[in-house]
Amino acid sequence: MSLIPSRFSIFIVTLHALFVASKTSHANDTIQLPTIGRENIANLKEEERIGAAWLKQTRRQPRTLSDPILTDYVEQLLNRLRIHSDVNHQSLSFVIVKNPTFNARAVLGGVISINTGLLNFATTEAQFASILAHELAHISQRHHTRIIEKQKNQQIINNALFASIVLASTREEDAGEALLSAADAYRIDQKLRFSRALEKEADRIGLGILAKAGFNPHAAVAMFEQMNNASRLSSKQPEFLRTHPLTDNRIADLIHFTRKYPEQTPVHNIDYQLVKARTLWLTITSPHEAIVRFKNELSGFSGSPEASRYGLALALISDQQFDEAKKHISALLKKYPNNVILKIAESDILSGKGDVNSAIEHILSLQQQHPDYYPLLHQLSRLYANQGNFSKAITVLVQLTELRQNDPLFWKELAEISGLDQQLSMLNKARAEYFILLALFHKAKHQLESLMKREPEGSKLHQYAEKRLSELKKLSKL
Structure with missing residues (x-):
């Protein structure tokens, strides 16, 4: 068989x-x-x-x-x-x-x-x-x-x-x-x-x-x-x-x-509509294209009128049409006078028109009303940088990196402004943390080694670099 x-x-x-x-x-x-x-x-x-x-x-x-x-x-x-x-x-x-x-x-x-x-x-x-x-x-x-x-x-x-x-x-x-x-x-x-x-x-x-x-x-x-x-x-x-x-x-x-949940009347959340328009604006590379898109929406083709108006204002700011942008933001603020997202756009218009001091005062005032809203800190750092006051911008960005240690954006911007202000040790530290958050460990190692060479032995930054290098060896093995 x-x-x-x-x-x-x-x-x-x-x-x-x-x-x-x-x-x-x-x-x-x-x-x-x-x-x-x-x-x-x-x-x-x-x-x-x-x-x-x-x-x-x-x-x-x-x-x-x-x-x-x-x-x-x-x-x-x-x-x-x-x-x-x-x-x-x-x-x-x-x-x-x-x-x-x-x-x-x-x-x-x-x-x-x-x-x-x-x-x-x-x-x-x-x-x-x-x-x-x-x-x-x-x-x-x-x-x-x-x-x-x-x-x-x-x-x-x-x-x-x-x-x-x-x-x-x-x-x-x-x-x-x-x-x-x-x-x-x-x-x-x-x-x-x-x-x-x-x-x-x-x-x-x-x-x-x-x-x-x-x-x-x-x-x-x-x-x-x-x-x-x-x-x-x-x-x-x-x-x-x-x-x-x-x-x-x-x-x-x-x-x-x-079926076990009762029907509810849809809730209109202005922040969602503004963020929705902001997202679209952030993904359109050309200001002109964004202007056309949001104008079409405002004409009734699609979208929320309020969101479209905000998106159009952002596009106009990008295109340096500040007076036109102000008309739309002012119209929205009449309906939503306390909306912090709209007020940040208002500061962009002030800054764009050359009145950076008023824009900074505007944001500082908003911070008192919204102390936990960290985008205001970010806006403040940008305004200080636009003003050429790099040391104040760095102070704010350091505060942001302490609040949000795992956000690469703030480490990246801290590195950029530190470079402009010739604060090279801070530049090394910020770049190192940025690269670590992106798992670019070899680049982070180079920045930490440069920092150790730059700072005297026993100083806080030298000790920081030494400790971080030791941690980096463990991270790179994972």
């Missing part, structure tokens, strides 16, 4: 393997919420390390967007949502990426990547918040970790299938191909099944986060329906739907989940 299995017997063995795997997978479809995302402290630390490394790598890219007003807005919104989630990471980080596609995604280790296109697409703050809440749900349930664990378990089944395929191919080529096709179909089916289960879970948990944070949960349904409609109108599927599979069943489930 031949020891080589018959084509039929191999097929039966493979079908049995697929059946057992399928039964296991179907059992996994029913997700038990109390056991999901069960944490292991060591694993969490490892995930955070991976997330931090990913964030540093991403920040090197020119497509990342660093704007204090935008960053502060998203940070405050995420914090508002986070306190109603089960996110237990010591640090929740995010990065904003210049990308016109509407998408956001959670990365292993408590990091969220947000495309500028998402802000442009979401009509209301609640819609934008619904996507962030969904990503927080992914993080709180450690979906990335569970996918990795699922893949490890799947590998055992894949090995058995591969062995069957190898045996079949030694007998008949078409049998091996048939089994390979069956195995591929199985893997695709299981991947989609698991992915849909996780998305459904994130939908349900995200709605709870959204509602507890005081947002209208029905905004999530509106957002997903907008995405679905956009995908039908376009030949190319939106990026969010490629990374977050959306089906009619999923939308139906979402509608079902929202």
Whole structure:
């Protein structure tokens, strides 16, 4: 008797393997919420390390967007949502990426990547918040970790299938191909099944986060329906739907989940509308193009009139049309007299017209009213630099780096202004910290070594450089 299995017997063995795997997978479809995302402290630390490394790598890219007003807005919104989630990471980080596609995604280790296109697409703050809440749900349930664990378990089944395929191919080529096709179909089916289960879970948990944070949960349904409609109108599927599979069943489930929440009148948040317009302005390279875009919106083609007016004012400031810009900002301030974002734009107009002293006084006055709003500090540093008062600009930037040690923007600007003021030791320190935040350790090492040569042994800066070099050796080994 031949020891080589018959084509039929191999097929039966493979079908049995697929059946057992399928039964296991179907059992996994029913997700038990109390056991999901069960944490292991060591694993969490490892995930955070991976997330931090990913964030540093991403920040090197020119497509990342660093704007204090935008960053502060998203940070405050995420914090508002986070306190109603089960996110237990010591640090929740995010990065904003210049990308016109509407998408956001959670990365292993408590990091969220947000495309500028998402802000442009979401009509209301609640819609934008619904996507962030969904990503927080992914993080709180450690979906990335569970996918990795699922893949490890799947590998055992894949090995058995591969062995069957190898045996079949030694007998008949078409049998091996048939089994390979069956195995591929199985893997695709299981991947989609698991992915849909996780998305459904994130939908349900995200709605709870959204509602507890005081947002209208029905905004999530509106957002997903907008995405679905956009995908039908376009030949190319939106990026969010490629990374977050959306089906009619999923939308139906979402509608079902929202039934327990009462309908709410949409809340108009002026800050969201201003940030939305600011994001668009930041991503348009030509002031002329931005002016045309926002004028068209104001003419009634699309967008929020208030947001469009603010965006137009920013574009006019960029184009040095300060008197025209002032008309739009003044009109907005009549309706929103205490809005700090609009008042910062007012200081840009004053500075642009040559009255930097008044612009500085304006910001200093605002600081008394909004002492915790760090974008005012950033604006103050810019105004001092425009005035040529580099020492004061450096003082403010040092304050910013102490408040926000992990923000590369302020270290970068501190290095630039220190260079202009010939404060070379501060230049070395700021560059070193900037490079560390981007995981450019060899460049950071060079700056720290230069600082040690520049500063006398025993001085504070020499001791700082010595200590940081020691820490850098550990960081570079990670």
